[in-house]
Amino acid sequence: MKAELELKLQAYLDGELSAGDAREVDASLAHDPEAQQLLAELRTTVGVLRDNEPLMPLPESRDFYWSKIERAIESAQPERVQPLLAFWYSLRRILVPVAGVALVLFLGIASLKVNTVSDPLAHLAEVESLSEHVSSFSFRSQSQNMFVVWLHENADEQAATDSDDDFDDAVLQ
Amino acid sequence: MATKQEHAALTDEKLVRLAQRGDMRAFEELVARHRDKIYARAFSMVRNEDDAVDLSQEAWVKAWQRLKQFQGESSFVTWMTRIVINLCLDHLRKVKRHRAESIELMEEESGGVERQMPVVQVNPTEGLERGEIRQRIDKAMGQLSYEHRTVLILHEFEQLEYKEIAKRMQCSIGTVMSRLFYARRRMANLLASFKREELS
Numbered sequence: 001m002k003a004e005l006e007l008k009l010q011a012y013l014d015g016e017l018s019a020g021d022a023r024e025v026d027a028s029l030a031h032d033p034e035a036q037q038l039l040a041e042l043r044t045t046v047g048v049l050r051d052n053e054p055l056m057p058l059p060e061s062r063d064f065y066w067s068k069i070e071r072a073i074e075s076a077q078p079e080r081v082q083p084l085l086a087f088w089y090s091l092r093r094i095l096v097p098v099a100g101v102a103l104v105l106f107l108g109i110a111s112l113k114v115n116t117v118s119d120p121l122a123h124l125a126e127v128e129s130l131s132e133h134v135s136s137f138s139f140r141s142q143s144q145n146m147f148v149v150w151l152h153e154n155a156d157e158q159a160a161t162d163s164d165d166d167f168d169d170a171v172l173q
Numbered sequence: 174m175a176t177k178q179e180h181a182a183l184t185d186e187k188l189v190r191l192a193q194r195g196d197m198r199a200f201e202e203l204v205a206r207h208r209d210k211i212y213a214r215a216f217s218m219v220r221n222e223d224d225a226v227d228l229s230q231e232a233w234v235k236a237w238q239r240l241k242q243f244q245g246e247s248s249f250v251t252w253m254t255r256i257v258i259n260l261c262l263d264h265l266r267k268v269k270r271h272r273a274e275s276i277e278l279m280e281e282e283s284g285g286v287e288r289q290m291p292v293v294q295v296n297p298t299e300g301l302e303r304g305e306i307r308q309r310i311d312k313a314m315g316q317l318s319y320e321h322r323t324v325l326i327l328h329e330f331e332q333l334e335y336k337e338i339a340k341r342m343q344c345s346i347g348t349v350m351s352r353l354f355y356a357r358r359r360m361a362n363l364l365a366s367f368k369r370e371e372l373s
Contacts, residue, residue, distance in 0.1 A: 007350045010357075014328070016335055037292045044296050045361045049329040052303060054311035056213035058229075059222060062205050065230070069204060070197070072234045 009039050013046070177202070185249045193240050200240075204233055207250050211257050217326055218261040220315055228264060232257035254331065262341060265319050290362045297364035313363035321356035328353055 005028070011017045012025040029035050058065060138149040180188065180202040191199035211232060216225035235256055236243075243252055298306045314322055320342070327338045335353075339346045 007354060010350065010354050011335075014335070034292075037294060041293050041361050042357055044293075045357045045364075046329060048296070048298050048306065048364070049310065049325070049360065052298070052306045052310055053330050054213070054217065054307045054314070056209070056216045058208050058212040058226070060226065062208075065208060065226075066201055066204055069230050069233045069237075070201075072230065073197075073237050076234060076238065 005035065006038065009035060010042060013039060013042050186245065189240070189243060189245075189249050192237070193243075200237055203249065207253060208233075210250060211253055214254055214326075214330075215257050215261055217314065217330070218258070218319075218323060219264060220319075220322075224264065228260050229257055232260055235260070258327070258331070258341070262323070265323070269319065290358050293361040293365045295365075297361065297368045309364055309367050310360075312367070313360050316363060317356055317359060321352050321359065324349055324352040325356040325360070 008017065008021065008025055009029075012022055017025065029039065140146070140148075177198070180191075180199055183191075183199070183202070185203065185206070188199045188203050192203065208229070212225055212229045215228045215232070216222065219225055219228065232253065236253055239256075243249065298309065301309070314325070317325070323342060324338055327333045327341065328335075333341070335346045335349050339349045342349065
């Protein structure tokens with residue numbers, strides 16, 4: 001018998017054939033004793049199996065079996081967190097990245113402001129007294145892109161100091 | 174809270190509704206009621222006691238986690254059985270990857286062997302006690318490959334259609350039909366051989 005017919009016989013038995021195919025199988029069965037015998041064997045086997053599914057009692061006591069299931073259920077459950085704490089955790093998850101972005105923005109804006117300030121005194125880098133007679137101050141000009149150092153001789157102060165000394169001498173005399 | 178005795182008097186539907194609301198004792202009663210059937214299904218598929226116990230317990234844990242999804246379209250035990258079958262199929266696929274193919278399996282897979290088997294004309298279980306028949310069926314099932322045993326279980330015991338079996342076993346409907354045909358023919362011949370052994 002062809003394999004295709006055998007599988008059709010099986011499908012016929014299982015009610016998996018279309019109405020047209022089922023009628024064809026019916027017709028061929030009437031003239032094919034081999035097919036009839038095969039169908040009978042399949043039908044008997046199916047009947048024996050369905051009526052006699054093997055029983056298999058569980059080899060563990062009720063309490064022992066249940067205790068393992070209960071433990072597995074409890075360990076699989078997520079920990080219960082207090083509602084307020086849970087709210088804080090979820091808020092923190094949002095706040096941390098937002099704070100980071102805010103900080104970056106702040107630093108960016110602050111650096112822009114530093115670079116765009118027009119007050120010339122903002123460029124004043126340093127005032128230094130090199131000696132009592134000379135002082136200097138320096139500044140950097142962003143717009144001119146240069147660094148200027150101004151040296152100043154403290155002549156008036158020197159004169160004033162000299163005259164003070166003369167006065168003292170005059171007083172002491 | 175209801176006692177064990179009170180829970181034992183409730184129907185499955187009532188126990189499921191209580192369990193869906195978090196009543197673990199109601200769920201425990203469901204486990205006690207159906208544990209043998211679920212274990213038996215697992216064992217029939219994997220043929221190993223320890224694996225069957227583990228898989229059946231895993232099925233119960235999964236059922237608890239998904240209980241709210243159970244709407245009652247089928248009976249609770251049918252729903253549970255589907256869960257354990259899927260777990261067993263996943264388990265068998267993993268095991269198969271590590272298992273060397275036997276010559277017997279290759280013969281079964283290549284097909285044609287079943288056509289050489291003589292047609293069994295007499296019911297090989299006639300006159301036997303039910304317990305004896307079940308024992309012989311269990312023995313014969315143990316001699317099938319997991320693919321043939323699975324398709325037999327899903328069709329004969331779970332009443333699934335070819336299309337549904339193909340979906341669960343991740344194969345074509347044609348493959349399901351071939352495997353089922355082989356499995357049935359082999360079962361008939363094995364049961365007949367057991368009878369011959371008994372008579373000789």
